[in-house]
Amino acid sequence: MTTEIQTEPTEVQTTRGGVYVIDRSRPRLRAGQGLLTGLDVVFRHFRDALTRKLEKPSQQTGVFTVQYPEERLKLPEAFRNFPILLYDDETGHELCTSCFQCQRICPPQVIHMTQARDPSTGKPVPAVAEFLIEYDACMSCGLCAEVCPFDAIKMDHEFEYSTDVHGGLTINKEALNRPISYYEKIAPSFWAEVKDSAMKKLQGNMKRRPDLIGVAPQMVEKIRAKRAESAAAQAPAPASATPDAAPADKAARLAAARARAAEKTAAEASAEPVSESTPADKAARLAAIRAANAAKKTDEGATEAPAPTGGAPTDKAARLAAIRAANAAKKSAEGADAASAPPAAEAPAPTTGDAPTDKAARLAAIRAANAAKKAAAQNDGSEE
């Protein structure tokens, strides 16, 4: 080989950073010389691939394969996969205020949430009661994190979610919750930008949250244990009435947060959930949230509710409302006594089905049941 064609790259600094320049100009090649040059280049790659890895961008030869499970590339800060929710490490308070911005903007409509209410007053508080994201349909666009005014929802770096069950990819709030320190670790500079404003807003929100509402479920136990400890240390205090009513399991907590009537909540919550946390369980919860939202909407327009049933329901909320209204009409006809019984009987039926392939059907069933229940309760309340 007479011509050395592969000169070492030189780094040139530009305003936007360094650029590697490789001089590929070569003298005129005689017959066959180009072939030999090609062979030379390939052999150099072969030789170097046996001995070294490709590490620097200036390096042109060497193995660039990353043996994935064993070796991983460092992910860039801006890498995004699925959204997560943040909570404060110390207080356990979630940053989310249940503003519904993310739910609205989500293009595939996979975010669902219910706002928490003050159990004593029934007034909504700036905290989220339940938060579900369907990871299996999420397209990782990151719009939710973009719009979140409280920096409560962020994009995670974790990407190994492969499973053979679709339903297992509907994630609830407990699974979505991450401490701020976790996010600070994976994206330090991003968090540093928003840290101050986010914490300030959180402080404001925390003031409006009574008791443990808006605290991450993981932290609830801890806090409660701490309180119990301190209470045991002082005396059996009448301070906490709610803990008695709230069972240990998540579904019960969800129901507790969701229910407006405190006395009814405990009974319903104990009847509704099933023993295992099957997908159907989660789906049921999702349906519950939806139904709750729909019910909330009917709060605002109960008199208008029958109207959409006549026309073509174009929007999801309207459809839900229509189902709910229909069910409510049925239930109100049957009477207030029977109102709670059929949902309780119906709800377990889909969940015990061992092959829940038709998610939509299940969802609709649960949703309808819950909506009917809520509507009945609401009707009772409003008629009375």
Add this chain to the structure above:
Amino acid sequence: MTDILRSWIGGALPDWVIVLIAYLLVTTIVLFYAVGNFIMMVWAERRVVARMQDRLGPNRVGPAGLLQPIADAVKMFTKEDIVPRSADQWVHLLAPIVSLAPVAMMLAVIPWGRGWEPIDLNVALLYIVAVSAVSGVGLMMAGWGSNNKFALLGAMRAVAQLVSYEIPAVTALLTVVILAGGMSLLELPYMQAGVPLMGATILCGDAAGCSPSLYTTVTSFPGSPGEPVQALDLGLGWWVFTPVGLLGFIVFFIAALAEGERTPFDIPEADSEIVAGYMTEYSGMKFATFYIAQYILNFALSALAATAFLGGWQGPGVAALANMGGPWVHVAAALSAFYLLAKIWVLFFVMIWLRGAFPRLRVDQLMDFAWKLLLPLALVNIVSASLMVGLTQWTSAQWGGLLSLDGFAPWQRQLIAILVTAIINIAAAYWILSINQRPTQEEWIEEELVVAS
């Protein structure tokens, strides 16, 4: 092999049974050898090409991915064998067999080591050429029997390529025939003893004092045919070191690439153009048969190239060990077999290397290359080879009294011959390359403008 069996079994069986068993045994060994090499070649190709592309290649199945071919084979065995409904059933079925059988038959005459020769055929070179030409029929059958236009196109391309490149290949092998004075492959490694460039022409001055580890007995050497003499032997007198052999080797190797459908010439199965050529309609074991045929063909052609030009099993130490006699002969045979295998693998590595480096040719370029470049070079090389033989072996009587080299020592004659042939070959190569140069930019621009207007 027959003798060994005879000594083992003795008179227990009739003689023809022993012969039959020996033949079957040798066939089995050779085929296993070839198939084992095939498996290693598949693995090596994937690994080496991967390294050339800065990848790692298969490394999950078995240590360093060694069991990957086995896994592939299992997959191939268990795949469904699909025959298109409109295909010609029998032709479609027979095609892979017809293309594999001749390739396997080629292995019969190659000397795998010193004394390890399956069959001594006195027209072995012609036999190999003839038998390799038969596989073209198999390809044609595959293309036609599939009743698929891509398959037919691929088969036509394959056969046209095979037929075209057979001519330079045979012409390049003719130089070997001229140099060796015969077509037997067994003699070739023995003839390529000696030292590089000079061959077995440096004679022992003192017959008594020559070390048997350095000198070997040569019977036919230039100057005094027939009389055995002692010549310096390092086992490196390969013909590729002479100008004639070098040019012949280059031409033959390129033609072998084309015959084996290796990468710059893999036009018949150009997957970006005609799906997979004649193999389009094949799956499962039949496809695997084509695959095996192709790799064993590469293996056999590499072995042939090594035997014809690179000294075959010849290498340093073989003759010395063989001269020691007794069990050392078997050690020499093993060493020689290793040498041949090493040469084959070096050639196969070059094939992979070319695959890693070069893009596929176009059909017209392929034909141009064969007819305008390789064939003239090979023809010139024949002239050179004749001159080489004449200069090193003829007496002045055979030159018609015009050129008398009788008084020269063999090495002097060899030196003269090498100089003359080197000049001829270099001049011819330069000339042929220069007249085949692509037109300069101005010329073709003009031509194209004429066409465009």
Add this chain to the structure above:
Amino acid sequence: MNTLITILFVVFAAFILASAIMTVTVKNIVHAALWLISSFFGVGALYLLMEAEFLGVAQVLIYVGAVSILILFAIMLTRDLEGSQNRQLTPRWWIALIVPAALFGLLIVPTVMTYAWQLPPPPAGQSPAISGAQQIGTAFMREYLLPFEVAAILLLVAMIGAIVIAFEERERRRRVLTLAEQVRLRRQQRQPAPLPEPAATAIQASEATGGES
């Protein structure tokens, strides 16, 4: 061993004849060509049996490797009008059957069987000298030099003739440009014709005036 050879001969003969009969009777012309190839193989094997190794190998090389490929090519270049369902034999195929049958039964068999072949006596001890490739080559260069040259010329003439006969005149063969060439061509076509340089025109003008004065 003689029995073995006899058996081999019979097998080969049957193979050759069966293949030949299939060649002439089978409907599909491609199949006919393939049967012809197998017949060629049988003949090659017969040559080997007769210890004409060079000829056997040459038979395989030329017939199987070249001629049959040529035939297959020709079939495939002309085949689309010839469906295999068409009638394959001429209407007067029975004449064509009678003539060879008569030739064989009336002439060949009686002649061959009744002629007294002057076979040389079997050699005592060693087998007779069989001529190999080297002798054939020597013969070609010595006593058959003229036929050899004539055969060479025949092949050359056949080659040229085949090309001339089968050559299809194209309007104009167009070279396929590579991508790089196309790009360069475009670029050159885009460039306007270079204007004459002002210095040159000045010189020309001065020359013109100088010539006049």
Add this chain to the structure above:
Amino acid sequence: MPSMTEAVPLPWVLTLAGALFCVGLFGALSRRNTVGILLGIELMLNAVNINLVAFWRYLEPNVVAGQTFALFIITVAAAEAAIGLAMIIAIYRARQTVNADEVDSLRG
């Protein structure tokens, strides 16, 4: 060393060659397809070659003439195949048929 000359009588070989010749002749006479005719002719040439080789082997094993002429015939066959197929292709181009009984410009 056993040899063919002792195992098989010469007339057998000649009969085989004659039969092959007649089969080839039948093919050449009866095929409609021109290529089929060519196939028959190739068979006939092979039959002649078998005869030549047999005579060489049985009668004059020391003389190369038999093999030499067989080689000449192979050469002629190759030339004939090339020219014949070229003509077939030319006919096909001109008349869009390869049927021998449609190519009858000689008809009286």
Add this chain to the structure above:
Amino acid sequence: MGWFLENAWLIPLLPLIGFAVITLTPIQRNKNASAWLATLLMVGATIIAVGTAVEVAGGVKIAMDGTVAAHAEESHAAEPAAEKGAGHGFEWRDPNIVRTIRWAPAGGDVPFTMGYIIDPAVAAMLMMVTVTATCIHLFSVGYMAHDPRQARFFSFISLFTAAMLAMVMASNLLLFFMAWEIMGLCSYLLIGFWYDKNYADPNQITPRQAAIKAFITTRIGDVLFMIGLAWLWTEAGTLELGAGPGQVFNPELLERLATTTTGIGISAATGIALLIFSGTIGKSAQFPLHVWLPDAMEGPTPVSALIHAATMVSAGVFLTARTFPIFQVSDALPVVATIGAFTALFAALIAVGQFDIKRILAYSTLSQLGFMVAALGIGGWVAAMFHLLTHAFFKALLFLGSGSVIHGMEATVGHDSNTAQDIRNMGGLRRFMPVTFLAYMAGFLALAGFPGFAGFWSKDEILADAFRANTLVWVVLSLASLLTAFYMTRQIMVVFFGSFRGHHPRQQPYAFVSHDDHHYEAHDPHESPWTMTTPLVILALFAVFAGVVNLPFDGFHHLADFFGQEAGKLNLLVMGISGAIAIGGILLGWLVYRNAFASSAEEADPLERMMPGVFTVLNRKFYFDELYAATVGVAAAVLARVWTWLDEQVIDRVVVETGRLTRFLGQVNFIVDDALLNDGADLMATGTQVAGDRTRRTSTGKVQDYVALAFAGAVVLGVLYLYLVR
């Protein structure tokens, strides 16, 4: 000892390699490389040729089996061969080496061979050819430096040199003839080298016309030569040179040739000799076929020097010299002598009337070749060869000198050969080109036969032989030699003395109107570069001193001894006369031309003023071109007319009349038929028609049916033979 002889085949091979390399390899794209390659190869060939000559002079002989015998003095060289008379002493000597290979079978016992043969004559010729060719190659490097087709030029002259050398060395008359023809081809190619050149004067011959003319004219002689060879082969069954059995100079064969009488009354030897001599006439441009040589000067000047002065034209003489034993036994020698002597005088006369510097030299060449032929005709073999060698040197010198002069003139008058070669436009060049002048003077004195120079000795030997053999020939040759001195003096005076007239050249009658030559006026002629003057100096040395190889004094007959032939005898009377003739010719020339063209180039020639009619005849070359045009050309045209007339008037008429007659007969027949024979004939016709219709069905037009019928016929015949006849 003997290496050069063993490897003498390299001598023609080296220029042939030069030809092949220049023609076939890309070296042709580089002008200098091809020129120097050819020249260097020629130098190599020269070295080998000189070595060969030295070895031959040393008496080395190599037999067929390779044994080397070196004897300083051949015994038979001393003894006179035969006392047949003056100069008839030629005898074929055994060559020093013969090496042949067989290459083609012939009908007779002896196959055709190729090979080389070296004897003293060949060695001398080889040395002469290689030396002059090398000088001319070197000269051409400078002369052709500005020609775009330089590589082609060198390729051609290399091929020519190779052919000439091969011819000289040929062991066989067939090979001799092949090389001879290649030379003819090269001559054609080189005369027409500037094939794209056109002249304003439509009557002036252009290079391509000249090439065709030369080719066709020499072809006449060559065809006759070939017929002679065929005849010789028929008679002898061989064309091998040599005196042994199976060779053409075998004494018994010569005897048979001399005694065989043909149908036209001459002996076979005479017929063969005359036919072979026709080759000489064509190649050496002797009298009836002389017309091509002057026109061949349209080629480049080195070509004129090499081919048309030194080597190829003398090949004709060499042919006669080579086959001299046949001439000796024939009656053709008087013819040879007559033609030679006539050409010598005739051409010398024409030379007096020419103005083109190269044409003067061309006619001089004709004249000198006439001398050699005449010398052969009177049996002076040694004298002819001697003159051939010396003439080659000094005529090559003169041509190269004229080339140098033209090269210098072109700087002044432009690249127009009509102007640049016209001696009237020259004058006084000795001041501008001293080296050329001195070399030219040497050549002039040698050619004029000034005592002491090479030409004097060789010409004197011819004259001495002629004086002894045939007084008439001697007188004619002496006249020619006087004229030689005269016209050469004329040329020298006009070209090199007087005042330079090139700044105002003669107006050409057909000159192009717009000349771009005016800017040359400022230049004076200049001396040529060293590559051109060096060969001149070398050749000048030869021209001055080459005569010493064969002085007519006892003990100085080196050349004759070298050839192993009888030496010419000293004749002081003849020597004195010829010396006086030479000096007289020079004086005469000086007297006539000392003031010629003193005023301007337009002035008339002094001789023209004295004898206008005679001068015009001479200037128009005795009207030979016109004569040939009027005879041969007109004859051909007339013959064509006659054939046209015959075709149109006789043959066509016969055909037409036959047709008419047939038609008339047919009409008569029709009447008879219609009236008398119709009914029966109708029946027959119907029967035939029906039968034909039936038969016709067998002719299906299908090849297969025909083949089937043929085989069926064969079967039937075979069955008849097998079962019925036998």
